[in-house]
Amino acid sequence: MLPLSLLNAAQNKPMLVELKNGETFNGHLVNCDNFMNITLREVYQTSAEGDKFWKLKECYIRGSTIKYLRVPDQLLDVVKEEQNRAREAGRSSRGGSGGSRGARGVSQRGGRGAVRGGPMRGARGRGRGA
């Protein structure tokens, strides 16, 4: 569970974003990307000194200006559970075919290494296989 995948999982969740300049934004996450750029809706913006407040319908924050984000505690549990379910689903759907695929892999590797053998050839083959 990488930090950015946690952020992705936090969509539609409330969060607090503090920028490097100390300003904070309270709102619900609408969307985010791999640069940590985010959009929030129903935002309360607070100045760095904590003395001024603004209410914004929606706002966009460039990822590079962010210091940290505070997200709901429960989010980590939710994400862990989702991940487990995804892993289980993946295992059961792969189930039977996994064995035969493995066997094919071994025979191919044996043939390449022992009979045809050239290193270039071997490397190319492995790339295509994966």
Place this chain on the structure above:
Amino acid sequence: MLVVLRDGRKLHGVLRSYDQFANLVLEDTVERIYHQDVYAEMKRGLYLIRGENVVLLGEIDLDQEDDVPLKQVDWETLEPYHQKDIADKKARDELKANVLFEKRGFCKEGGEGDGY
């Protein structure tokens, strides 16, 4: 884990995850402030910290943590002192920077003034 941020904040929490940028996920985080030989903490919860802002990340020995010779007090009691410490340090640093600039020919610091 103890995390120190560029703005001087000290966060204690459980490191749950990190990536190639040192972005961190900290669970059950508490923020600690210090003044002389006392400290106070405030519950903060789940943090996602952007790696750029991390100065230091260190593991805490929980056994040694038990005999730290500091006294814990209420956050409300300590916070004014902490704010004053910060303000004093800022004033001192500005004074120092001015002296260096005017008398010693140093350049003015262009960054955010936190030395990082």
